[in-house]
Amino acid sequence: MVTPILPLEVSQALVKRRGKTLLGPVDLTVSQTGFTIVMGPNGAGKTTFLRTLHGLERLSKGEVIWQVPLTEARLRQAFVFQTPIMLRRSVRDNLTYPLTLRGTKKAKARQLAEDWARRVGLGGALDQQAPQLSGGEKQKLALARALILDPDIIFLDEPCANLDGRAMREIETILLDACDAGTRIIMATHDIGQAKRLATDVVFLMHGHIIENSHAKDFFAGPKTPQAAALLQGDIVE
C-alpha cells in the first residue's frame, strides 16, 4: 500500500527575493482529489505560487508539508511550464528521459513513450527533434512527459497560453482523463471559460495573497471578493 502524498498543507508560506515579497504569506490545504484552477491578474503570483508548491522556489518563511518525506514527494509530482522546455532530443527521447532517470528498463520506457505519443497525437512524430515542433505540439509533449511518470499531482502553469482552440481542447481532454484517473491537478490560467470547464475549485490570487479559495460552482456563481467579481465580468483587475 503506497502512502498518499496528499493532502498538501501550506502554512504561512512566504517567498521573498531581494527584499521584495513575491508570495504570501499563504495558507492552503490541497485535498486528495480534484482540479484546482489558480486565477488572478498578471503579477498576482500564480507562477510563484505553483513553483513554491512544487519546490522550485525557496521559502523565506513557512512550510509546505506533504504526507510523505520531501524526497519521495518530489518524485511523485510533475510540473508543466508555460513555455515548454524541450530537451534537445527527439520526441521519443524526451518521453523516455524521465523514465530512464527513475530506472525504468529501456524497452518498457520506449513502449510507454510510444503509447503516450499516440495518446497526445504525436505518434507520427516520435523521431522528430522536439525543439522543432509547433507550440501546441511542444505543450502536448511536455504534458505527456509529465504524465508518463504517473504523478500523484501535477502543476501546470498556463499550459494553453497562446494555443488555438483545437490544441487547447486536446490538452483539456488529456487533463480531464488524468484527473479521472486520480491525478490531482493544480493549474494556473487566465482563461475564464477554461476555468469554468475544468475547475472543481478555484484559488484566486492578488498581489501574492490568496484572497479567495472556494468550490468552482460557488466561485463562478457568486465570487466573494470584488476583484474576483470584476475579473469574471471581464473588467480590468490590477
Place this chain on the structure above:
Amino acid sequence: MGDIWEGLVAGFWLVVTLDPDLVEITLRSLQVTVTATVIASLIALPFGAWLAIRRFRHRRATIAVLNALMGLPPVVVGLIVYLLLSRSGPFGVFGLLFTPTAMIIAQVIIITPLIASIAHQSVRDIWAEYHDLLISFSTTKRQRIATLIWDGRRALMTAALAGFGRAIGEVGAIMIVGGNIDHATRVLTTAIALETGKGDFALALGLGFVLIALAVAVNIAIHAIGQTESEGKW
C-alpha cells in the same frame, strides 16, 4: 612567392609518394595530439559542466582563472614539465622525458583549460534553458551533468576540436619535453622548425601544408561523424 610554390609542390610530392619519414611523423603527430585531446576532454568536459551547474564560494574567481589559463604560454608549460620529468625532478624516476608521453602530458596541460572554458560557456547556456526542468525531475548532480554533456555534445565537440587545433599546431612545449628526436619524438611542427633552421624552406612549407591539411581533414571528419550541421540538430 617562389618558395610558397615550391613548398606546395614539395608537400604534394611528399604526400603522393607517401614519403616514409612524412608518414612516420604525421602518424606520431596524430597519436600525440589525439591522445592528448581525448585525455584533456575527459577531464575538461565534466569539469566545465560541473562548473556551470555548481554554485560555490569562489566560483567567479575559478572561472576567471580558468579563462586566464587558456592563454597559458606553451614554452613555460614545457619548461615546467621538463623540470618535473627530468632526472632530478619529482617524476624523473619514470624516465618519461624525451618520449611521446612527455609531449602528451605537456599538451594535456596546455589544452585542458581551453576545452574546459569553452565547455563551461556552452553548458552554461544549456543549463539556463534546462534548469527548471531538471530540478523539477529531481535529478541528481551526476544526472544533470550527464544530461548537459549529452545534449550539448555537438557544442562540446567544438570545444574538443579547439583543443585539438591548439595541440596539433603546438611547437614550444613539445620541442622542450620531446627533444625533436628523429624516429622517436619528431612531429610535424618540430620538423617544420628544424627544416626552417636548416634553410630548407620548401620542405618546411611542404610539411606545413601537410599539417594544415591534416587539421582540416580531422575537423571535417569529426563534423561529418557528429552531423553538426544536420537539420534540427545541435
